[in-house]
Amino acid sequence: MSSDASTRAYAITRVYRDHQDSLDDELVIExxxxxxxxxxxxxxxxxxxxxxxxxxxxxxxxxxxxxxxxxxxxxxxxxxxxxxxxxxxxxxxxxxxxxxxxxxxxxxxxxxxxxxxxxxxxxxxxxxxxxxxLHHQGVMPVTAGPVINADLLFELPDRLRAAQATFDRTGGLHACALFSPGGQLLDLAEDVGRHNALDKLLGRALRQGLLPLSEHILLLSGRASFELIQKSLVAGIPIVAAVGAPSSLALDLSQTYAQTLVGFLRDQRLNLYTHPQRLRCPDERQR
CATH class of the missing domain: 3.10.20.10 (Ubiquitin-like (UB roll))
Incomplete structure (x- = not known):
């Protein structure tokens, strides 16, 4: 079993109903x-x-x-x-x-x-x-951003999951990823803390001179909390999609700052919470 600086292998006993096995299990380092x-x-x-x-x-x-x-x-x-x-x-x-x-x-x-x-x-x-x-930091509402087909978002969780090598070995990491308006995976970061994963992602973008990320889509592997929305707004991200639920404060923040917020992005469906103008959705007969 391979490991890197972010994981460590442990000898464990796996117990089944009728037998047990000794094996190595790889855990995320915290x-x-x-x-x-x-x-x-x-x-x-x-x-x-x-x-x-x-x-x-x-x-x-x-x-x-x-x-x-x-x-x-x-x-x-x-x-x-x-x-x-x-x-x-x-x-x-x-x-x-x-x-x-x-x-x-x-x-x-x-x-x-x-x-x-x-x-x-x-x-x-x-x-x-x-x-x-955020006002004290000089963060302004999102005024632009791409307009995309809503069904493009359905493909993004699988693309993120396929790129999570460490998650495959451990099952213990949060992830966030930046996508282009065409759905291309541009960068991703993993960490035991969801806020750390996003800081890593935005830290790389800062160092590469890419800010503001006004033509990007941010995908979160879990829920959308206030903290993550706050960080995404500092980076100027217009569309945030989360596999899990948003909190009420996260929704209020996205609404106030004109950011498009999507939650429960899984099983070929999504909930669109704020600023729908950036998503081309099916008409009512097709929903």
Missing amino acids: EPMELRIDFELAGHRAQRSLAITMRTPGDDPHLARGFLLTEGIISKEADLLDLQRCSDGGDEASPNIWRATLAPGCNFDPGRLQRHFYSTSSCGVCGKASLDA
């Missing part, structure tokens, strides 16, 4: 990552611990970039002067501690942060002060 920030304050350099998240190792630099982007700390790659592992007081750098150094002149005000960043693999970044957070 480890904490601390993100520290080095920034300019009153003409001097200052440092602080910004976030701790439980994540699947393997794409930490893009996870850090995506987190900084979607939390409004940076808006472009040039805002990030350096990103590297750092130590926890010892001589060697820790694989689970990263320091982001902001460029001089980067507009970061630590007093603006109304909460401590603490995120977990189950709930994402918790404790949003209010929906006004």
Whole structure:
């Protein structure tokens, strides 16, 4: 059985009704990552611990970039002067501690942060002060985006699933993916935390200079939470489709920011919740 930095094989016993087998089972690794920030304050350099998240190792630099982007700390790659592992007081750098150094002149005000960043693999970044957070980041409603046939969306979950190599071995990862208006899979990311997977995906897009993602479709392998919709809006994504259900707050956010939100995308059906103008749907007789 093959494994990589994101998985680990364990010897287990599988018990059936009439017998048992000994075999290896591959599980997704979940480890904490601390993100520290080095920034300019009153003409001097200052440092602080910004976030701790439980994540699947393997794409930490893009996870850090995506987190900084979607939390409004940076808006472009040039805002990030350096990103590297750092130590926890010892001589060697820790694989689970990263320091982001902001460029001089980067507009970061630590007093603006109304909460401590603490995120977990189950709930994402918790404790949003209010929906006004996006307004403070300067996020604007989605004003454009592609118009696609609704039945194209029916094909996307299978295309995502076929590309999830690690999920095939473990069954324990969330995934998100970017598609073109024609349904081409452009990029995907997996992680034990759904918010981490999206940060990895958007961190890569930031580094590649692709933002805003105004001609893309985002597919989520699970539910659509407020946190994921917030992150997608920072990246300017006009269409978000989820295999699972949206939360009420996610729906309100998509409605407010003119984003098309689709849920329960499975079994050749979908629920269209907000801004239907981007989907060409069958007429009532064909539904």
